[in-house]
Amino acid sequence: xxxxxxxxxxxxxxxxxxxxxxxxxxxxxxxxxxxxxxxxxxxxxxxxxxxxxxxxxxxxxxxxxxxxxxxxxxxxxxxxxxxxxxxxxxxxxxxxxxxxxxxxxxxxxxxxxxxxxxxxxxxxxxxxxxxxxxxxxxxxxxxxxxxxxxxxxxxxxxxxxxxxxxxxxxxxxxxxxxxxxxxxxxxxxxxxxxxxxxxxxxxxxxxxxxxxxxxxxxxxxxxxxxxxxxxxxxxxxxxxxxxxxxxxxxxx
Numbered sequence: 001x002x003x004x005x006x007x008x009x010x011x012x013x014x015x016x017x018x019x020x021x022x023x024x025x026x027x028x029x030x031x032x033x034x035x036x037x038x039x040x041x042x043x044x045x046x047x048x049x050x051x052x053x054x055x056x057x058x059x060x061x062x063x064x065x066x067x068x069x070x071x072x073x074x075x076x077x078x079x080x081x082x083x084x085x086x087x088x089x090x091x092x093x094x095x096x097x098x099x100x101x102x103x104x105x106x107x108x109x110x111x112x113x114x115x116x117x118x119x120x121x122x123x124x125x126x127x128x129x130x131x132x133x134x135x136x137x138x139x140x141x142x143x144x145x146x147x148x149x150x151x152x153x154x155x156x157x158x159x160x161x162x163x164x165x166x167x168x169x170x171x172x173x174x175x176x177x178x179x180x181x182x183x184x185x186x187x188x189x190x191x192x193x194x195x196x197x198x199x200x201x202x203x204x205x206x207x208x209x210x211x212x213x214x215x216x217x218x219x220x221x222x223x224x225x226x227x228x229x230x231x232x233x234x235x236x237x238x239x240x241x242x243x244x245x246x247x248x249x250x251x252x
Contacts, residue, residue: 001025001065003055008101012093019098020051022064022071023106030066036107037114038070041250042094044081044119044126051075058240063247070108074098078167080147081126082182085173094126095134112194118142118246120239121208124200125150125184131196132187140250142199144242145206145234148215149185151178185218198225199249201242203232 004021026033043060045053051073054060064071076090083089103110117138119127124146131141147153154175157168168175172182179186198219202212209229216227226249232238 001030001061003061010093010097012097013088013090017075017093018051019072019074020055021073022061024068024070032066034068037109038068038107039114040070040072040102040108040116042117043071043073044117044123045073045075046121046123047078057236058243060243063244070106072098072102080122080171081129082171084171086170091129095130095137099137112137113139116140116250118144119146120144121234122147124148128184128198129182129187131198132184135192135194135196138196140197140199142246142249144239144246145202145208146200146212147208148200149211150182152211185215188219188222195223198223199246200225200227201245202229203234203238204229205231205233207234
């Protein structure tokens with residue numbers, strides 16, 4: 001398995017962007033790895049993280065070492081993977097420009113059935129937003145402790161001291177996100193097809209547990225949703241174990 005640290009210029013964002021890629025490598029250590037084209041998993045970081053977070057805090061390299069799977073870990077700051085109202089079009093970068101770049105330099109499949117997206121916390125939201133908005137691109141999406149109920153989260157954040165004033169408004173335009181393009185539960189009700197399969201996992205002690213439970217109940221009205229709940233909180237100890245469950249859920 002090769003670990004690639006990549007910097008590229010994004011025409012969409014008009015800035016240099018960093019990402020890390022785990023790429024299958026047939027070698028003495030992994031002789032059973034087949035030739036490509038390979039399936040792709042976009043693995044999205046959380047709010048206070050970056051493209052290095054999974055490699056530094058989990059055993060993702062070991063988990064995918066012998067899999068015919070490319071893992072792409074982009075960095076998007078605190079953008080929630082959206083085209084920000086006052087900021088940068090990260091959603092367009094993630095769903096349009098980044099796949100074009102990857103397919104131009106790597107031997108990867110561009111088929112929907114071979115393309116997956118997953119993330120933790122903010123990245124769980126980003127994964128579901130991408131899959132629910134562009135189901136033509138992703139066949140499966142997984143959330144680990146995801147911020148899946150943005151309406152609930154916005155209500156909570158309105159009532160507490162902000163780390164960065166106007167950050168929410170700059171990203172989403174308003175605290176009133178219900179029914180908007182940013183509301184996952186509203187996106188799930190749109191008549192788009194084919195519908196992606198969804199996987200949700202959350203810890204018993206996670207502060208987002210109740211939001212996750214409500215989201216799963218709502219999402220199951222329109223989508224196939226697998227859910228499991230385990231001991232743990234909003235921590236890397238939980239997410240490292242969750243990664244193994246996500247990888248088992250993906251088709252081999």
